[in-house]
Amino acid sequence: MDAQSRYNKIKEKKLNIDASRGKPDANQTALSLGLLDTLTDCPTSIVNYGGLDGIPEMKQMFADMLEMNPNEIIVGGNASLTMMFDAVQTLIQSGIWQCGKTKIICPSPGYDRHFAICQHLGLEMITIPMTTQGPDMEMVIKLAADPNVGGIWCVPVFSNPQGYVYSNETIKALASMQAANPNFKILWDNAYAIHHFRGRRPQILNILKECENHGNDTRPIIFASFSKISLPSAAVACMAGSASGMEVFRKRLAIQSIGPDKVNQLRHVRFFKDLQGIETHMKKHAEILRPKFELVTKMLSQQTDSFTDPDGGYFISLETAPGKAKKIQTMCKEAGVLFTDAGATFPYGKDPHDTNLRIPPTFLSMEELEQAMEVLCLAMELA
Ligand code: PMP
Numbered sequence: 001m002d003a004q005s006r007y008n009k010i011k012e013k014k015l016n017i018d019a020s021r022g023k024p025d026a027n028q029t030a031l032s033l034g035l036l037d038t039l040t041d042c043p044t045s046i047v048n049y050g051g052l053d054g055i056p057e058m059k060q061m062f063a064d065m066l067e068m069n070p071n072e073i074i075v076g077g078n079a080s081l082t083m084m085f086d087a088v089q090t091l092i093q094s095g096i097w098q099c100g101k102t103k104i105i106c107p108s109p110g111y112d113r114h115f116a117i118c119q120h121l122g123l124e125m126i127t128i129p130m131t132t133q134g135p136d137m138e139m140v141i142k143l144a145a146d147p148n149v150g151g152i153w154c155v156p157v158f159s160n161p162q163g164y165v166y167s168n169e170t171i172k173a174l175a176s177m178q179a180a181n182p183n184f185k186i187l188w189d190n191a192y193a194i195h196h197f198r199g200r201r202p203q204i205l206n207i208l209k210e211c212e213n214h215g216n217d218t219r220p221i222i223f224a225s226f227s228k229i230s231l232p233s234a235a236v237a238c239m240a241g242s243a244s245g246m247e248v249f250r251k252r253l254a255i256q257s258i259g260p261d262k263v264n265q266l267r268h269v270r271f272f273k274d275l276q277g278i279e280t281h282m283k284k285h286a287e288i289l290r291p292k293f294e295l296v297t298k299m300l301s302q303q304t305d306s307f308t309d310p311d312g313g314y315f316i317s318l319e320t321a322p323g324k325a326k327k328i329q330t331m332c333k334e335a336g337v338l339f340t341d342a343g344a345t346f347p348y349g350k351d352p353h354d355t356n357l358r359i360p361p362t363f364l365s366m367e368e369l370e371q372a373m374e375v376l377c378l379a380m381e382l383a
Pocket of ligand 1 (some may be wrong): 078080111160189220224225
């Protein structure tokens with residue numbers, strides 16, 4: 001049967017598969033349901049107000065995970081995205097960044113929600129290319145010579161969507177480069193720090209230490225979260241940085257809240273215990289994730305070699321023939337398989353060459369994933 005006939009036949013099946021977002025599957029979230037049984041008792045200090053930047057044990061757990069000092073950690077609520085939004089808004093409100101003037105460097109393809117925050121809060125975005133080693137640093141250094149360039153978004157480990165890991169040269173360059181704007185910020189979203197499913201955890205340089213070594217201690221604002229370790233809707237997030245770098249955020253927090261959800265923090269501390277406990281848990285995620293990523297790469301490789309094959313994270317990045325990504329995504333949609341909108345991985349939803357599609361292998365069952373990839377491969381062939 002030719003490709004068109006196979007595509008028409010699949011269409012008749014009226015599939016209804018949502019492959020649009022990188023969510024853990026039910027087996028993964030089941031790994032953490034034990035969190036709900038950890039609190040038959042709860043100390044008064046936990047259930048009452050106070051402890052604005054988190055309970056000491058939770059700060060320690062994040063510090064161990066990020067190889068930082070607990071006093072550099074501010075524990076937040078369930079989502080790091082909320083903290084990122086708040087951080088950007090705080091920088092604007094305090095006059096450190098200015099709407100309509102400050103521009104943010106956005107290595108792309110990148111995380112759509114980072115771009116959405118900038119767009120929503122009125123910060124202009126500058127699209128620059130990603131490489132396998134991280135952002136194109138020659139361009140970053142050139143752009144940072146402009147005082148209106150206020151910062152850069154970074155996902156240093158298993159970047160969304162490629163799954164690239166920043167090289168130490170990239171990290172050193174980001175930390176040491178001259179920036180004309182004295183308030184240049186690196187928004188360091190370390191969402192996938194320990195989310196490897198093959199081999200060992202990537203060892204990257206500590207961005208804060210590197211920045212401190214060059215007198216740029218207020219440059220990095222670090223984010224991390226348990227969303228893809230425990231339960232996405234009931235996780236714990238943090239932000240981190242030097243004492244002076246965090247000052248503006250701590251001031252805001254003191255007005256904004258009398259204290260975070262310490263009950264959930266205690267749940268996490270009791271359930272995971274320590275870094276070793278988290279690492280053991282992540283191995284269980286890895287066992288679930290690895291076969292899904294392998295299925296996707298195996299099926300894609302029958303059609304193309306323009307895709308990433310990461311050792312961790314939640315996504316695979318696919319490069320279609322120029323001008324074809326939107327068409328392919330639409331064809332998939334018409335056959336009942338929903339992928340993230342083509343263009344979403346670029347600022348303003350504009351992929352200059354219309355080539356990038358983001359594939360999240362995690363949420364679907366192996367059977368659904370196979371069907372989704374069959375449709376995608378057919379659409380690529382036909383487009
Ligand atoms: N950062 C990145 C790079 C992500 O891919 C995601 C989830 N897709 C998040 C942050 C969201 O994290 P949280 O659930 O903690 O808001």
